[in-house]
Amino acid sequence: MLLCAKHFCTALLAGIVLMCWVAVTPAISQQLQELSAPGSREQAFAELDRDVDSLDAQLGIYKRVVRLVSPSVVHVEATPRPQYRLRRDAEEAGSAVLVRYRGADYVLTNRHVIKHSDASLISLELSDGRQLRPKKIWEDRETDVAVMLIEAENLVPARIGNSEQMEIGEIVLAFGSPFNLQRSVTRGIISAKGRSNLDLGEGEVMYQNFLQTDAAINPGNSGGPLVNLRGEVIGMNTAIASNSGGNEGIGFSIPINIAVRIMRQLIDAGEVERGFLGVALDRSFDDATARRVGLTRLTGARVTSITNASPASEADIQTDDIILRFDGMLIDNDEHLINLVKRTEVGRKVPMELFRSGQMLTVYVNIVKWKTPEPTVR
Structure with missing residues (x-):
């Protein structure tokens, strides 16, 4: 009986699969029997525990970073003023990070998180559950940076890194409150640097120089810190590129060197030098x-x-x-x-x-x- 090439290959493949099944099935069966024995099963779990402990020594750094950074992350609830409450771009929740400058404590965030609100309508929730109101607010529309003065005891300011030293491929963690889910952390890498000409919101962010990351950033992450593996803040999460409105692996952060420079000028002079x-x-x-x-x-x-x-x-x-x-x-x-x-x-x-x-x-x-x-x- 003659077979065309297609039928011959199909028949040959079926024969090979059958032989492999006959050969593999006894081995799998024996392995299952071994793992079913109480002693063998306990030994397998013990070996797995040892392997995980070995891996934990390397990957436990993520947990250490989270423990160090979390006390410095702030959840922001910004109720819009009455005239803005029906606007689609009126965000009511975001994130921020605690910083200390000249002996005073501030909350650094995105302007677009609070731009439709004011001090009496903004609630800042710390990691320990305390809720504060800002004493004073400064904003810079062109870079989307805002800073708020706060007063409280036992605050934990973040450690600020150097965003200019970050390289493409470095691992980063994004902290914030995506979809109002407070104290969330995601992991990724720096995907690109110097991103500009992005169409953001109402086109107010004129001076752009973003870090791009594939760490999951979603609505509510705005203003939260982007952190390196040394626990240093190297960016402020600002925007996502998405067709669905959710994370698609392309997020943008303001380099912390720029955000801090803007913050200092706002506090010291009340304006930003261009x-x-x-x-x-x-x-x-x-x-x-x-x-x-x-x-x-x-x-x-x-x-x-x-x-x-x-x-x-x-x-x-x-x-x-x-x-x-x-x-x-x-x-x-x-x-x-x-x-x-x-x-x-x-x-x-x-x-x-x-x-x-x-x-x-x-x-x-x-x-x-x-x-x-x-x-x-x-």
């Missing part, structure tokens, strides 16, 4: 123009004019220069450069890579404070 470079940029800079001037692809921001007595003029930046990197970061477009400059610490000396007349060169600019234009008097 960096100023002093260039006007070509918003119509496109791929054809980039190739015409000698670039292989569209990248960077093209300068169209220089402000007199500005950091750009002092660094000898010229019209038609194309700024390719700012402080080591590759520039995507003009908006990206503006974002980076505005959130750069005033007084810093920053390297910039330029493309000028077919040549690459590096200049250094001293970022100064952006001065808001005086209002026009009518």
Whole structure:
């Protein structure tokens, strides 16, 4: 009897499976009989206990981090003011972290968690169950950072890390109250750094430089800490990229270096300093123009004019220069450069890579404070 290739393979496979079953079944049967014996079963459990103890010595670090960080995590209930209670974007719950600055205690969170509320409508629940009201609130809309002054005994401020030292692939833990489930912890890694141009909420978060993580972040995690394995806060969980409204493995956190710098400026001066470079940029800079001037692809921001007595003029930046990197970061477009400059610490000396007349060169600019234009008097 002749079989086509398909039927032959099917018959051969069936024969192999049957032989494997005949060969394996006695072994499985014997193993089951051995594990059913009381003595053997106890021995198997004992071996499993030893293996788990060995693994625990390595993975127990997660439990230690949770024990150290949890007392510094705050649950935030922010009842919207009456005029905002029917709005879909009026969040009523979020998270925060306790920090200490100049001897006083503060709660650091996202502005969008409390932006529709006020001090009398905000309840801050500590890990030990105590509930506090903020004494004073500062906010920065452009970076989505808010800080609240609190007063209480025996508070446990978090240890602040250095977000600039975090590398892609490092393990992190996200703390918060997803879906109002307080004191939740999830684990993941840093998936990317320097994420910007995200469409968040009402488009208020203008100056973006997010850490991306696959640690599960959901509604209610906003404002909670992102922590490294040393128990140090390296980010503040802010947003998710999701089609369903829940976690899909893409979450974003404000680097803690930025959040703390904003916090200190708000507390010390009541406002945030924005960096100023002093260039006007070509918003119509496109791929054809980039190739015409000698670039292989569209990248960077093209300068169209220089402000007199500005950091750009002092660094000898010229019209038609194309700024390719700012402080080591590759520039995507003009908006990206503006974002980076505005959130750069005033007084810093920053390297910039330029493309000028077919040549690459590096200049250094001293970022100064952006001065808001005086209002026009009518």
